[in-house]
Amino acid sequence: MPGMQGVAWIDEAARRLPPFPRIVLDLLRLLRDENASLDALARIARNDPVISASVLTAANRMRRLRALPDLKDSYVAASCIGTDKLRAIVVAAGMNRFLAESAAETFFFGHSLAVAIVAHELATLCSVPAEEAYVAGVLHDIGQLAFFVADADGYREVLRRAASEGDLLRHERNHFGVDHCQAGVALAAIWELPPEIVQAIAAHHEAGGSFASKVQALVNVAETVARGLDLPPSPANRIDAVNAEALSSLGLHWNMSEVVDCLGRSQARFFHALA
Numbered sequence: 001m002p003g004m005q006g007v008a009w010i011d012e013a014a015r016r017l018p019p020f021p022r023i024v025l026d027l028l029r030l031l032r033d034e035n036a037s038l039d040a041l042a043r044i045a046r047n048d049p050v051i052s053a054s055v056l057t058a059a060n061r062m063r064r065l066r067a068l069p070d071l072k073d074s075y076v077a078a079s080c081i082g083t084d085k086l087r088a089i090v091v092a093a094g095m096n097r098f099l100a101e102s103a104a105e106t107f108f109f110g111h112s113l114a115v116a117i118v119a120h121e122l123a124t125l126c127s128v129p130a131e132e133a134y135v136a137g138v139l140h141d142i143g144q145l146a147f148f149v150a151d152a153d154g155y156r157e158v159l160r161r162a163a164s165e166g167d168l169l170r171h172e173r174n175h176f177g178v179d180h181c182q183a184g185v186a187l188a189a190i191w192e193l194p195p196e197i198v199q200a201i202a203a204h205h206e207a208g209g210s211f212a213s214k215v216q217a218l219v220n221v222a223e224t225v226a227r228g229l230d231l232p233p234s235p236a237n238r239i240d241a242v243n244a245e246a247l248s249s250l251g252l253h254w255n256m257s258e259v260v261d262c263l264g265r266s267q268a269r270f271f272h273a274l275a
Helices: 009-016 022-031 040-047 049-065 076-080 083-101 106-123 130-138 144-165 168-176 180-191 193-201 214-228 244-249 258-275
Strands: none
Touching: 022 040, 022 083, 022 130, 040 049, 040 076, 040 083, 049 076, 049 083, 049 168, 076 083, 076 168, 083 106, 083 130, 106 130, 106 144, 106 258, 130 214, 144 168, 144 180, 168 180, 180 193, 180 258, 193 214, 193 244, 214 244, 214 258
C-alpha cells in the first residue's frame, strides 16, 4: 500500500496492543457458514468466562420472568437465548473488552462504540450480518489506536490541529507518514481479519465512489451518522455530507421511517452503554 513502506512502527504497535479476541474471529467465520449450528456457537461462548457469565445472565433474566429456577451451565443457557442473542453477546463482550484493554483516549473509545452501534442498527435494514457490522464499526478507527500506542503526545497534537484546521488524514500523514485508515489496514492484515472488515477500515472516510461490500458502505455511513448525532459529544464531530453512493448501495434514504427509528435506537443504546 502507498505510504506504508518503512513504517516498521506499526508492527511494534501491534505487539504492544492487546491480542485481537480469537473468539470474535471464530464467530465471524461461523457467520459465513450457512450450516453453523447453535451448538457450535455455544461451544465458542463456553470457552470464555466473561462471555459465559453474560450468557447465563441473559438466560436467567428470561427464566425469572417465568418464575423458573436459574441455570448454572452456560451451554444450556445458550440454547435458551437463541442464536441471534448469543452472537450479539459474543461480539459485544469480546470487542468491548478489547477496546477497554487498549491504551486509547476516552473519545476514541466512545466514537468507536457509537459507530459500532449505528452500524449494528442499520445492518438490520439492509441485509448485513449485524454482528459483522458491529465488529467493523468498533475497528474502523483502529489505526488511531496504533498512533496512540506509538506516540500518544504527538497524536494528541495532531488531533488538536485537525480540530481547528480540519483534514485529519492530512495531519496524520504529515506526522506519521500514513493516515489512520492506512495504519488500520496494516493492523487488520497482522490480525488476519476478514476482507470485508479490512475494506470497511480502508474506506470509512471516502466521500464518494463504489464500494466492494455492503459492510464497507455501512461503516462509511455509520461513521457520518455517529458524528451527525454528536456521539459522543465533541467539537470534532463535523460533517460536510453523507456519501450518497454508500447510502444508495445499502438501499436506504433518510426519509424512511425505519431509518429514523434506527437513529433514535442508536442514541438510546449509546447513552445506555456508557451509563
